[in-house]
Amino acid sequence: MKALWKKGLDVRVSIIGMVAIILLAVFAPLIAPFDPLKQDIQDRMQPPNRHHLMGTDQLGRDVFSRILWGGRLSLTVGLIAVAIELVFGIIIGLISGYLGGAVDNLIMRLCDVMLAIPGLVMALFIVAIIGPGLTKVMIALGIGSIPGVTRLVRGATLALKDRDYVVASRAAGAKPSQVMMWHVLPNVLPPILVLATLDVGTIILAGAGLSYIGLGAQPPSPEWGAMLTGARDYFTVAWWLSVFPGIAIMLVVLFLNIIGDAVRDIIDPWLRQVRG
Amino acid sequence: MFNYVVRRVLQFIPVWLGVAILVFLMVHLIPGDPVNAMMGGRPISGEAVEQMRHQLGLDRPLLTQLVDYLGRAVRGDMGNSLISKAPVSKDIIDRFPYTLQLALAGLGLGIPIGIIFGVIGAVKRGTLVDKGLLVGSLVFISVPGFWFALLLIYVFSVWLGWLPIGGTGGLKALIMPAFVLSLGGAATLTRLTRTSMLEVLRSDYVRTARSKGLSERVVLYKHALRNALNPVVTIVGLEFAGLLGGAFILEQVYSRPGLGRLAVQAIFTRDFPMVQGIVLYSSTLFLLANLLVDISYALLDPRIRYR
Secondary structure: HHHHHHHOOHHHHHHHHHHHHHHHHHOOOHHOOOOOOOOOOOOOOOOOOOOOOOEEEEOOHHHHHHHHHHHHHHHHHHHHHHHHHHHHHHHEEEEEEEOOHHHHHHHHHHHHHHHHHHHHHHHHHHHHHHHHHHHHHHHHHHOOHHHHHHHHHHHHHHOOOOOOHHHHHHHHOOOHHHHHHHHHHHHHHHHHHHHHHHHHHHHHHHHHHEEEEEEOOOOOOOHHHHHHHHHHHOOOOOOHHHHHHHHHHHHHHHHHHHHHHHHHHHOOOOOOHOOO | OOHHHHHHHHHHHHHHHHHHHHHHHHHHHHHOOOOHHHHOOOOOOOHHHHHHHHOOOOOOHHHHHHHHHHHHHHHHOEEEEEOOOEEHHHHHHHHHHHHHHHHHHHHHHHHHHHHHHHHHHOOOOOHOOOOOOOOHHHHHHOOOHHHHHHHHHHHHHOOOOOOOOOOOOOOHHHHHHHHHHHHEEEEEHHHHHHHHOOOOOOOOOHHHHHHOOOOHHHHHHHHHHHHHHHHHHHHHHHHHHHHHHHHHHHHHHOOOOOHHHHHHHHHOOOOOOHHHHHHHHHHHHHHHHHHHHHHHHHOOOHHHOOO
């Protein structure tokens, strides 16, 4: 953590920015000056002013409040999808790398097949099976990113499983599940951490895109991508409707990318050690 | 070389079959009864359900269905649309050029932009220009394309009136979406080219070339860049997946009647054969793009062929 802070000004700004965004999202109910769904026709299409920091939309809803609440949705999309990818990716990857043989072969071929379907098309495919909606999009994006984690974990497991301490623990009579949990898993976590940080950003971006085209969050949800769908028809008369949600998405993804890159730089010597 | 190509093509076939099987299984993966799902909860008589099940071949053993599906898919027949009853492949082939045009234009713009900026960054390493390019590329990786597209429409169509808002009106309508689409890839390539170039510039043969008294220009472009581009070529195939996905979403912003819009429509109307067709089609394309990249990579780099 200390090394991360010392990486440079951009990393420090990103960490502070990300912490601020998380706090704003968590405490949105307390901070938001208005109800994000409350319509006030009298007050609609107001440009940003003292009362409405980011203006109001075509139904008189306060854009600032909607952005705050939307942050909870976008961050949830990122976290849930990454949680899915991590849980399944790690378990399947450990099994594949540790057991080897036919099981490994089968799992790896399945990964090849899933990776042969372009990411967004994969998400569309899964959404078509389980149906549209924000929760479904989280699941779809999570499932779609499992093969990436699986491959990484498998590779690291292969590199680790013949190390002396792993062999020793096996010789001492530890069950495969125990060896994987106590000796292999802790050592594959660092690179996965990097991948996960970068994936949260990518997934938030993809989730916003899917919501934008109508497959994710449905109106009147203040999800950022969905807010932009509504804003499209008004952007010549009300720029604030499209500018602020877009900036919000960009900042979150940018901060996560900068932090992820910095973490990778720090972990890199370690990565070489495992791979080498 | 010939052996390499044969081997690479042989690797392509099982993966493609895997994708086709996965796509085939889609209808069977739908929670609950697929026919009910296709009807979207609309009331339907038991007789009609049976008829539809028969029409879709769902009343036959799974393996028979699979063999039948694969046999037709290989010949490009991906069933009929549940909505229009016309062959799925016809709609896909009609719409596909709009997506391919956009994806290729995005690729055509993104590659040179990325390589040029990557080289500039490496040559001016550590300067303000380099830092600007690094931050700038990260910004463009993070910016939602569909949002940036809206901003550009505002500037170039509404405000300046130079370019059409969208649609299919020839080259002019392609400029803006292609540019937006190219940004993410260009930004990734900038970072990759820079790293790769920096590595190559440290190598012995570059030092030798310099010490021979060759001009910096020749060293940079003839010796360094050509070698630095190797990892760049491999990533181009993978970038194609991102471009295809990006194109799917940008089609909504720019009202282009491509595969992305067809897919979204199909998902909402529960036109499963159409969705299956689009997934199989775009994956086939992605696999072919990667095959092409791998083969051209082997042409460029003799070391690959002998591995």
